Structures are given as structure tokens and as C-alpha cells.
Amino acid sequence: MKFSHSLQFNAVPDWSGNYIAYSNLKKLMFQLEKQINQPSTQAPDDPESSPLLTSDDPDTVFRRTLDQELDKICSFYQSKEAEIYGDVADLLKDEEAFEAETEGMDMEQISGVPETFGRPRRHSLFGKFSMGGRKRRTSNISASTIDEEAEDSDEDPTERSTVSNSGILNDRRKTTDANMGQSLDDLRSSRDFSRRKVSVALDDYSDQAMSSVLASGVTLKKRTTSTYVSLCELKSYIQLNQTGFSKVLKKYDKILDRNLKDVYVKEAVKPAYPFRPTTMQHVDENIQKVEKTYADVTFQGDIPTARRELRLHLREHVVWERNTVWREMIGIERKAQAANMGVRRTLLGGDHDPDKTRLQGDDTDEMSTKEVVTPVGRYRCPRWLFSSTFLSLLIILAIFVVLLLVPIMKKREQQNCLAMLVFVSLLWATEVIPLFVTSLLIPFLIVILRVVRADAKPHHRLAPPEAAKYVFASMWTPVIMLLLGGFTIAAALSKFHIAKKIATLVLSKAGTKPRTVLITNMFVAMILSMWISNVASPVLCYSIIQPLLRNLPSDSRFSKALILGIALASNMGGAASPIASPQNIIALQNMRPQPSWGIWFFVALPVCIVSILLIWVLLLITFQPGRGTTIVPIRPMKDKFTGVQWFISGVTIVTIILWCVTHQLESVFGDMGVVAIIPIVLFFGTGILTKEDFNNFLWTIIILAAGGLSLGKAVSSSGLLHTIAGGITEKVEGMSLYGVLVVFCALILVIATFISHTVAALIILPLVHQVGAGMAEPHPNLLVMGSALMCSAAMGLPTSGFPNMTAIMMEDSQTGQRYLRVRHFLTRGIPSSIITFAVVISLGYGLLLLAGL
Incomplete structure (x- = not known):
């Protein structure tokens, strides 16, 4: 969770305006970054930027704002501390008075003879005042007494359901319920005390005096609980703000390439009163005093039990007080996500019909109906039927x-x-x-x-x-295991930021020339797509270039060229390695014998590299991104490689090498799918990846691939594939191998442009293999691999592949406007697909022949 969300979730609602303004400080640092990198683009009459222009030193501006936040926090904390510490002092005085009031009472006589009424309750409100065994409830108890106890219990069905996930918490809640119930029994018993003849000793105390003592105890317990909660909130206030200063300074140093954090924390934050070690020590001492008071009043001095129940009260207080805030924030995020999905369907030209949503399970308009007139009368039918x-x-x-x-x-x-x-x-x-x-x-x-x-x-x-x-x-075939192995490597490289470190290191060397930065980003996107899939790589690349985009004008041509270039390069990267995309896995399944990784790289890498270079030239000519563009260089991540990161990198490299030489080691491993087990066992077995990471795999892709494999097997087993392939072979009879390749590449390029690349591969590749095998000069593997390369090259529409879908959703953080429109894909994506088609049927064909496919 982002710290801004964590701060919002954990802040005391009544104090929300007195925490560090983390989001505002982030906005300020982004404005300072833009002022430093593009001073000429800021209009002097811009009211938002004018305060920043009063100083040329961003550290001075940022420190001034931090000082204001620190003063606000110190002032609020000191006032709150004085108020809460005053409550603690009053509580301790009242506790002493209560002990003095009950000191002279004969507890054994009040609690009744043990042989007659049993032992006093161990967890009653006052163990020494227990009235013996459980007594029958009377009907004349006042409503105010019950309401008073109900308030003390703080029970609510919503709270109970919210915290019921923890078994320990449930047990503590049951203990609390029992305590409250026994306390209520004691109070009810005391209200009806004069009507019962328990023992002669009870005549020494009047009903009024006894009720007064018990009411004082209940009030004291409530105040103790409330004070404990306030002290814990005070402690949390210190910790959240201290973490906020640390995080915002770290982010400032990273974005503006400064070293302000250590200096400011040492000179300003640590000496401030709320963040001194003695301040936290005083808070802990007061918490211990309150715990002892609660133990003396409620549990006869049992501090561990009192501490457990106080923590339970604190947890229930947080749930009750902040449950509404949490619900509202989560609801807002879900609505925003749903709105984004709706916008995505609209932008991508999909059917944004609520009836379509209905069919897929959305019940937002479940009661919507439409009246239908029939010869036998009028009827109302669900609208989704139409x-x-x-x-x-x-x-x-x-x-x-x-x-x-x-x-x-x-x-x-x-x-x-x-x-x-x-x-x-x-x-x-x-x-x-x-x-x-x-x-x-x-x-x-x-x-x-x-x-x-x-x-x-x-x-x-x-x-x-x-x-x-x-x-x-x-x-379930070895190819599915290969897909799982690829997912495992991708998850490890992403989770421990190895891919991001390598990417930022390479991009930091690109300099500030627009054309160099563009081609470098495109090749980084291609390389990342080879190993962490072309679904995740554009997302990672776009997160890396955010500082660059923030410092460019909203209508910058370079921004459009960069975002589109990353998407097109990620599409091409989907063909660069066997695990880069599902269509490659499907191609391997339809190739007999399966080519080694070395052969795949020998054919695919030159095709991808040449295609990206030509697409880069196309983007330079059409966008002309160098006009008036000032590039902010991307800085590499300064963190050094840890032992875990070196281990992941070593396992990944060894696995890739084994995949490349699987054919030479076939007597040992048998298949590439067996090699894929190595990273799965090492990463999950050592705890580097967890069960949650495993659950987050793209299982829909795996099911899609498995279904496609079963379909191909059925079409082949039934003899239908042989029959269809025979008919097509007759039509292409007399055509050369090159002519057949051109026909199939053109066919699959058109199909994959309008439907999913994976689906196109599932439908076409088995047929391609069968036609190739039935030719006079059979080259089924050549046709299959050439067609698989063309699946990734279909990128003419915003819906043609995951990278394009991600690219068209990219928005300017300042204006909220999308960088790309559909016309950008039509005017650059379609020519890029044609360029790649030409590369595959020329350079790719020659390499396929040289590889012996």
C-alpha cells in the first residue's frame, strides 16, 4: 500500500488535518522538478507556479514547507499531550480515591459464603465485589443501566464481522462479552440487592451505597479504556509523522537528485519535541500506568490480562471509529477502477453497452426491463435479452x-x-x-x-x-510447465526490482538527445518483454519514464512517440524468446521437433532488432520528436544488489542457458518443461516467492493455452485437420515454400490485428503445421515459426495486443488527457505492422532457411 493511503487509513479521523501533508509535499516536489528542468516553460504569470519562482534553490523552498509542517505537528502534539496527560493524572487520582473508598469493606462477606454461592467470578468487572454464582435476572432493571453497559461493550454486528477473521481476536471478544455480561449481572443484582436475602452481612450495606460503588467502578473502567485509546493514538501520531518525514525526504532526494534527507532529519526532525526519544518514553510510561490502573480495577492486579483486554478495546475502537472511512475510501477506489474500465472499453472501440456488461455478470441494472408487444399481450422481459x-x-x-x-x-x-x-x-x-x-x-x-x-x-x-x-x-504438457517457469522468473525479476534496476541503468546512459532516448527505451522494452512478458514490460517502462513525462509539455510530440514506441517495441519483444508470449508457447507445441532456444534466438532476435530500428525511423519521420524538446535524464537506482537479487539473477541465467542447450542435454532433462521446474522449486522453496505470488500468475492465459492444446489435439485426432490441410495444399499446389509463407503471414497478420494474438495462434498455427507437412518439400516448422512471428507483429489497432491497450490508457498527470488517440495507431501502427511483415518474409525467411527449419 502507498504511504499516502496508509497515512489516510491509519490517521485519527478527528486529527486528520494535523498530520504531515504528504500528498501536497509530493505535488510540490514535482513542481520543483519541473521548474529546475524546464525553467523557460513556466509562464511568469502562472498563479500556481509563482510561489516557486521566489527562490532558485529548491532545497530552500522545500525546507520552508517542511518547517511549516513540522511546526504544525509540534504545536498540535504539545496541546494534545497536555490534554491527554491531564486526563491520565485525573484518572490516577480517581483510582486512588476509589481504592480508598472500598478499602474498609469486608469483601468476603459481600461476595457471599463460598460454600453457598460458589467462588467469585475471576473476570467480573470487580473480582473482589463478585456476588457469587450467576443469579436470575429481574425485570425491573432501569433502561439507563443497560444502555450504560451497552455503550461500554462497543459491540456492533459490523465490527464483529470485520474482526472475526482472527481466531485469537474472537476468543478475546468472547472474553470481553463474558466480562460485560457478568458486570451487567452484578449491577442488576445490586439494583435488586435489597429484595434478596443472601446473608446477614448484606444488611450492613445499603442498596444505595453498593450501587454507588459499582457505578463508580464502571465509570472508572470506561475512563481508563478511553485514556488508553487516546495514548495509543498519540503514539501512533508520532510514528506516522516520523515515517512521513522520512519517506517524503527520500522521495525528494530521488526525484531531484539531492541529499537533503539525512541533513534535515538530523537538524530538524529528531530535535523536534514529538520525535525525541524521551517523548516516546513518556508516552510508554503513561500507557503502563493506565494498564496497571485497569488491572487493579478490573482484574485484581493481573497486568498481562488487563493489557490483552485493553488492546482488544483499542482494536474494536479503531474498527468502530474508522470503519466508515475505510469503506468510503475503498468504495471510491473501486468506483474509479470501474470508471477506468468503462473508459477503456469506450476508448478501445468496444461495446460499452450496459446490456453486454449484464451478460458478463454485472448486476448494476438487474431490474431493467423492456416491454414487448406480442399477439397474446404485453410482456416485460429483461433488457439484456435484446x-x-x-x-x-x-x-x-x-x-x-x-x-x-x-x-x-x-x-x-x-x-x-x-x-x-x-x-x-x-x-x-x-x-x-x-x-x-x-x-x-x-x-x-x-x-x-x-x-x-x-x-x-x-x-x-x-x-x-x-x-x-x-x-x-x-x-497438461511440458509446454505448460515452460509457461509456468517463465511466469516464475518474471515474478522474481519484478518483485525484487531486478528488471527495473537494469532498465534504469541502461536508460541513464542514453543522454538527453530525443532520438537516442527513444531508441534506447524501445530496446529496453523489447528486452524486458523477452523475460517478464510483453504484458508487464510496458507497465514497468511507463513507470520508469514518469519523471521524463512530467517535465515535458502536455502536447509534446516526444511524449507521444515515446509511449507509442515502447508499445510497438514490446509487441516485437513478444516474439524474441519462447517464453515472451503465449503464442510462442503454442508455436513450440506445433513444431516437430521443437527447436532449441539458440535457434529461436538466431531467427527472432535479428528480425525484432531490424523491425524496431525501422519502426524507430518511422516514428522520427512522422512525429519529429526533437523539435524544442528538453529531456530530463533518467537516474539509475542507487541501491546495491543484495544477496537475494544475485541469487535470482544467477538462477535465471542458469535456467536460460539450460533451455538453450536442452537438445544437447536431452538424455538428462528430456524436455524444456522439466528445466522449468528448477526456478519454480528454488524461488518458491526458499521463500523468495510466496503462495500469493503463485496465485497471481496469469492463470487465465494458462487455461487459454491448455484449451487451445486440447482443441488442436482434437482437430488432429478426428482427421479434420488432415482433411482441411489437404484441401488447402491442393489450392497452393505449385506455389513455392516462400509463396506459402507469404500467404500465411499475411492471413495471420490480418486476423491477429482484430482478435487476440494468442487466439489467432490457437486457430491458425495447427493448420499451418499440417499444410507445411503435406507439401512436396515439407517445412512445417519454418511456416509455423514465421507465422508465430507475425502474430506479435499485428499492432495496427489499440486493441491489437496488451502493450497497445496499456499505451492508449496513458494519461498526462497534470491535465488528465490521454497522450495517444486511435489515429496514432492507425497512422503508425499499421505501417509498423507492414514493415515487420516485410522483414519477416525477407530477413526472417533467410534466417529460417539457414537454421534448417
Whole structure:
């Protein structure tokens, strides 16, 4: 959690205006950064920037603001400390008076004869005043007494549900409930004391005197609890503000490349009264005094038990007092996130129809209906029944049924498989239901429609029990393990900021020339995409260049070129290594034999590098980003590599080397999927990655890939793939291998531009392999790898790949306007795709031949 959120969540609501203004200080440092790096761009009559122009030294401006915050905190703390310490002193005096008032009482006589009434309660409000065993409640207890005790318990159904996750906390709550219930019984017993003939000794005390003593004890307990909570809030106030000064100074030094933190903390923060060691020591001493008072009043001097119950009261107080604040803030964040998702659907040209949202599970307009007029009357039907999404689903289902019934293929299993293939492809292409859900539907349809046949001749159709085993076995392959290994390496490199350190180090060497900075960022994005996926790499790159973007004008051409260049380079990086993207994993699954990593690098890296260089030239010509652009150099992270980071880097390098030479070590490891187990075991086994990291893997991608593998297996087993490939082979008969490559690359480029790259690979690559195998001069691996490279090169629309989707959502932090529009992708993305297409069918084709594919 960001410290600004943590400060907001943990602050005492009534004191919220007296904490360090962390967010305002961050805004100030960003303004100072912009003033330093672009003094000429600030208008002298700008009211927001005019205060900053009074001093040329940013340290002076920032220190002045910090001094104001420090004075505010010191003044508020001293007033609060005097108030709370006064309450502590009054509490101790009243506790002494209460002890003196009850000192002369015969407790054994008051509590009753043990043989008759049992032992006094151990955890009653006053153990020495316990009235013996549990007594029958009377009906004439005043409402004020019950209300008084109800207030003391601070119980609320919402609080109870909020803190019920901790077993220990539940036990403590039950103890508190029991204490309060017994205290209430004692008070009720005392109110009806004169009506009971417990013993002769009770006649020595009047009902009024006894009730007065017990009421004083209840009030004293309440005051003790309240004072304890106030002292803990005072302690938290010191700690939060001290952490705030440390964090904001660290951020200031990082953003403006200064060394103010150590000096200011030593000269100003530590000598300040709230942050002196003696101040915290006094707070702890007063907390101990209050704990002892509570123990004497409530638990007969048992301080550990009193401390546990006071902490429980503190926890319940926080839940009760701040529950509304937490709910409101979380609700605001969720609404903002939902709004961003809605904006994303709108910007990307998706169907932002509430009916579509309804079909996918959103119940925001669940009661929305539409009146339908029929010959038999008027009826109201749910509105989502008339949405375009639902109608699309009905059309797809109708096509599926028609293909099942109309005989097209000679064999029943091929007919069913064709219907299933078209049905699944349409669901994937239209995304009327989530992609991974469609993948999970595949094994169900395979078994129900009985489309798979036995591998051995004669190829008879498998019965459902055998078909189920067959299809589930095809969903978990060594390729899926390779994907998991890639996710593990990516998680470790990201979690411990190894990728960010390397990226900032490289970018810091780029200088300040716009064209150099642009090409450096593009190659960094490509390299990161090779190892941490082209989904996460653009997000990381955009976080690194934020200081650069903040210091550029809102309409800067360089900002647009940089963001778009990172997105296009990340797309190309998705083809650079076998684990960079799911389509590469699917390509490996369709290649026999699977090429080594060395061969993949030999073909893919030159194609990616040349393509990025040509795209860079295109961006320079179309954007002309060097005009009037002043670049703020990116500074590397100063933290040194830790032992854990060196360990992660070593394991990653060794794993990659083993992947590259797997074919030479096939007698040892057997498959690349087995090598992928090494980083999984080492990173998760040593605790570097946790169960939460494992749960955060892109499991939807894994399910999507597994479903695609089962689909490919079914299409091949049924004989449909062989039949379709034979027909296509007849059409391309007489065409050279190069001509077939051009045809398939163009086909998959068009398809992958409009649908997911992964989905395009799932549908097309098995067919490409089969056609290549059926040619007079078979080169199935060449065609498959060339087509896989083109999957990543489809980047003509904002929806063409995750990097493009991330890029179009980038906004200027000052104006809130998006940097890129759809036209930027149409005018630069489509030419970039065509350029890459030309590189693949020229340079890529030559390298594929040299590699012997």
C-alpha cells in the first residue's frame, strides 16, 4: 500500500488535518522538478507556479514547507499531550480515591459464603465485589443501566464481522462479552440487592451505597479504556509523522537528485519535541500506568490480562471509529477502477453497452426491463435479452447447431469437430464470454461430441470415458510447465526490482538527445518483454519514464512517440524468446521437433532488432520528436544488489542457458518443461516467492493455452485437420515454400490485428503445421515459426495486443488527457505492422532457411 493511503487509513479521523501533508509535499516536489528542468516553460504569470519562482534553490523552498509542517505537528502534539496527560493524572487520582473508598469493606462477606454461592467470578468487572454464582435476572432493571453497559461493550454486528477473521481476536471478544455480561449481572443484582436475602452481612450495606460503588467502578473502567485509546493514538501520531518525514525526504532526494534527507532529519526532525526519544518514553510510561490502573480495577492486579483486554478495546475502537472511512475510501477506489474500465472499453472501440456488461455478470441494472408487444399481450422481459452481445451469442449457437446437422464432412467425428472448431473460434473472436471460459468449454464438447479417435489403427471413435482421459492428458504438457517457469522468473525479476534496476541503468546512459532516448527505451522494452512478458514490460517502462513525462509539455510530440514506441517495441519483444508470449508457447507445441532456444534466438532476435530500428525511423519521420524538446535524464537506482537479487539473477541465467542447450542435454532433462521446474522449486522453496505470488500468475492465459492444446489435439485426432490441410495444399499446389509463407503471414497478420494474438495462434498455427507437412518439400516448422512471428507483429489497432491497450490508457498527470488517440495507431501502427511483415518474409525467411527449419 502507498504511504499516502496508509497515512489516510491509519490517521485519527478527528486529527486528520494535523498530520504531515504528504500528498501536497509530493505535488510540490514535482513542481520543483519541473521548474529546475524546464525553467523557460513556466509562464511568469502562472498563479500556481509563482510561489516557486521566489527562490532558485529548491532545497530552500522545500525546507520552508517542511518547517511549516513540522511546526504544525509540534504545536498540535504539545496541546494534545497536555490534554491527554491531564486526563491520565485525573484518572490516577480517581483510582486512588476509589481504592480508598472500598478499602474498609469486608469483601468476603459481600461476595457471599463460598460454600453457598460458589467462588467469585475471576473476570467480573470487580473480582473482589463478585456476588457469587450467576443469579436470575429481574425485570425491573432501569433502561439507563443497560444502555450504560451497552455503550461500554462497543459491540456492533459490523465490527464483529470485520474482526472475526482472527481466531485469537474472537476468543478475546468472547472474553470481553463474558466480562460485560457478568458486570451487567452484578449491577442488576445490586439494583435488586435489597429484595434478596443472601446473608446477614448484606444488611450492613445499603442498596444505595453498593450501587454507588459499582457505578463508580464502571465509570472508572470506561475512563481508563478511553485514556488508553487516546495514548495509543498519540503514539501512533508520532510514528506516522516520523515515517512521513522520512519517506517524503527520500522521495525528494530521488526525484531531484539531492541529499537533503539525512541533513534535515538530523537538524530538524529528531530535535523536534514529538520525535525525541524521551517523548516516546513518556508516552510508554503513561500507557503502563493506565494498564496497571485497569488491572487493579478490573482484574485484581493481573497486568498481562488487563493489557490483552485493553488492546482488544483499542482494536474494536479503531474498527468502530474508522470503519466508515475505510469503506468510503475503498468504495471510491473501486468506483474509479470501474470508471477506468468503462473508459477503456469506450476508448478501445468496444461495446460499452450496459446490456453486454449484464451478460458478463454485472448486476448494476438487474431490474431493467423492456416491454414487448406480442399477439397474446404485453410482456416485460429483461433488457439484456435484446443486447447485441446476447444476439451474437444466439447467432453463434445457431451456426453451431446448423453445422452439427448439415452434412459437410463424410465422417461423423469430423463433422462434429468442424462444428466445434467454428463454434469455439467465433466465441474467441467475438469474446461474448471470457476467453478462458471458452477454453474450458472445449474438453466438454470434445467428450460430448465424441470427436477424438484412437491413435492406433484402426482409428475408432473413443467412448466418453477414454475420450475424457485423452483430452485432459493433452491439456497438461511440458509446454505448460515452460509457461509456468517463465511466469516464475518474471515474478522474481519484478518483485525484487531486478528488471527495473537494469532498465534504469541502461536508460541513464542514453543522454538527453530525443532520438537516442527513444531508441534506447524501445530496446529496453523489447528486452524486458523477452523475460517478464510483453504484458508487464510496458507497465514497468511507463513507470520508469514518469519523471521524463512530467517535465515535458502536455502536447509534446516526444511524449507521444515515446509511449507509442515502447508499445510497438514490446509487441516485437513478444516474439524474441519462447517464453515472451503465449503464442510462442503454442508455436513450440506445433513444431516437430521443437527447436532449441539458440535457434529461436538466431531467427527472432535479428528480425525484432531490424523491425524496431525501422519502426524507430518511422516514428522520427512522422512525429519529429526533437523539435524544442528538453529531456530530463533518467537516474539509475542507487541501491546495491543484495544477496537475494544475485541469487535470482544467477538462477535465471542458469535456467536460460539450460533451455538453450536442452537438445544437447536431452538424455538428462528430456524436455524444456522439466528445466522449468528448477526456478519454480528454488524461488518458491526458499521463500523468495510466496503462495500469493503463485496465485497471481496469469492463470487465465494458462487455461487459454491448455484449451487451445486440447482443441488442436482434437482437430488432429478426428482427421479434420488432415482433411482441411489437404484441401488447402491442393489450392497452393505449385506455389513455392516462400509463396506459402507469404500467404500465411499475411492471413495471420490480418486476423491477429482484430482478435487476440494468442487466439489467432490457437486457430491458425495447427493448420499451418499440417499444410507445411503435406507439401512436396515439407517445412512445417519454418511456416509455423514465421507465422508465430507475425502474430506479435499485428499492432495496427489499440486493441491489437496488451502493450497497445496499456499505451492508449496513458494519461498526462497534470491535465488528465490521454497522450495517444486511435489515429496514432492507425497512422503508425499499421505501417509498423507492414514493415515487420516485410522483414519477416525477407530477413526472417533467410534466417529460417539457414537454421534448417
